[in-house]
Amino acid sequence: MKAKILLLIAFFTLIACKREPKISSSEAVSISNLVTYKVQNGVLQMKSGNFTYDFKQNQIPFKKIILLNASMAGYISELNAVDLLIGVSSPEYIYSEKIQSLLKDGKIQNVGSDQKYDVEKIISLKPDAIFTNHIASFDNTYQLLKNNGIQVVFLDEYMEQKPLEKTAYLKIFGKLLGKEEEGETKYKEIEKNYNELKQLALKAKEKPTVLANEMYGDVWYLPGGKTSVANFISDANANYVLKSNTEEKAVTMSFEEVFATADKVQYWVNAGNHITKREMLSMNPLYGELNVFNKGKVYVITGKERAKANDFFESGVVRADLVLKDYIKIFHPELLPDYQLTYMKELQ
Known part of the structure; x- marks a missing residue:
């Protein structure tokens, strides 16, 4: 009798476990108030500010990318994704020794500056995607790049005012560059460190x-x-x-x-x-x-x-x-x- 009761308990426990709601792949992930994304029917749908994107399975992860903002190099370096870089603008503002070394060897190209991008060079490099902050005065340039089959991704991380939300862009870069696990891991590590330091600060007299x-x-x-x-x-x-x-x-x-x-x-x-x-x-x-x-x-x-x-x-x-x-x-x-x-x- 006791054995039967134990079996019934185990059975109902198993059913309860099976009925637990699972996180759907179509559930939106919020990076911040500016950036969210979700996967639906095999398509990565992303919203960044006023821009929306639908990336199909054959589009991502991106293998050849160009950065038009030096600040974004920090995310690429943190994800160990520098090998995906084929071009950067204003390289004199990039601190990374690895990126500078690849620039010197010609493996990463200088594609101009935020005063004047070398559009012909960018098109000739045939990147899968360009990452940049959105600057309204460059809308004609962005459209020209799009007309040549280049995906232009706007990420305005500089507008984020909560430190960990700015860090969380690691997740979206990870998602787009085939470094999703690295992005999640790095973010959790930094988040943990940050919260522990915040608690430490409260001990000050x-x-x-x-x-x-x-x-x-x-x-x-x-x-x-x-x-x-x-x-x-x-x-x-x-x-x-x-x-x-x-x-x-x-x-x-x-x-x-x-x-x-x-x-x-x-x-x-x-x-x-x-x-x-x-x-x-x-x-x-x-x-x-x-x-x-x-x-x-x-x-x-x-x-x-x-x-x-x-x-x-x-x-x-x-x-x-x-x-x-x-x-x-x-x-x-x-x-x-x-x-x-x-x-x-x-x-x-």
């Missing part, structure tokens, strides 16, 4: 006040309170001067307006690409009136810079965990005593 960016001419372009910079500062357990602001874009302020909010600032981050405080002061003497300039700490984003190329805008776009780690090291050095900054550098 103090919460310093932070200023960001610098002046251009007579205007100080501060990151809005909902921008990626503001989110990084918040996740690193520090107070950003515009934390109550709700903008996802830069906020323009005069020096006087910034001065009025900066009295208690202890850290100034993302202060351009200056070499020394003296050089910074020579460019704008007003900086010398700020307490943070004289008594606090000032950091620039030149920790990994080579000529015109800055890895903060390349691998830093993908590695949200390392960027957050830099900020935590700056604001709470006692929490990461053995860590050396990756992208940031203190100005002396």
Whole structure:
């Protein structure tokens, strides 16, 4: 009798397991509010901003690609997909040594710049796809490329303001380049690191006040309170001067307006690409009136810079965990005593 009851329990358990809903391949995957995709009837349907795509099985994964934005090189490098690159624009802004080496050997071609793309060269290379941010003034160029059978994929990762959502573009690149497993694995690894660092930051005893960016001419372009910079500062357990602001874009302020909010600032981050405080002061003497300039700490984003190329805008776009780690090291050095900054550098 007892055996029969156990068999019945096992049977109903098996049925219950079989009736569990499975995730359908047609269920949409959200990268962010800007990018989603789903697979339906063997077609990868993707939405990126105002653009929609239907990629059939014979179209993907792409085997030959061109990048028209240096920031996208970070995703390609992270996925170990550099061998798929046949062309890039503005190579002087690309930090990756591997990509630079392949450019030197002629295995990757220079296809112009964001001022003027070499359309004939692009067409002659016969790429499966071109990845680029959408720039409205280049719509005629994009159409010409499409007319020649080239798939143009618009991904505006620079518009993402939540650090991990920017990282999540690894998933869509992985899906399109036959690196889906690598994309998922890399994302989960970075996400785990990020969340653990965020928790670590909460252990800090103090919460310093932070200023960001610098002046251009007579205007100080501060990151809005909902921008990626503001989110990084918040996740690193520090107070950003515009934390109550709700903008996802830069906020323009005069020096006087910034001065009025900066009295208690202890850290100034993302202060351009200056070499020394003296050089910074020579460019704008007003900086010398700020307490943070004289008594606090000032950091620039030149920790990994080579000529015109800055890895903060390349691998830093993908590695949200390392960027957050830099900020935590700056604001709470006692929490990461053995860590050396990756992208940031203190100005002396």
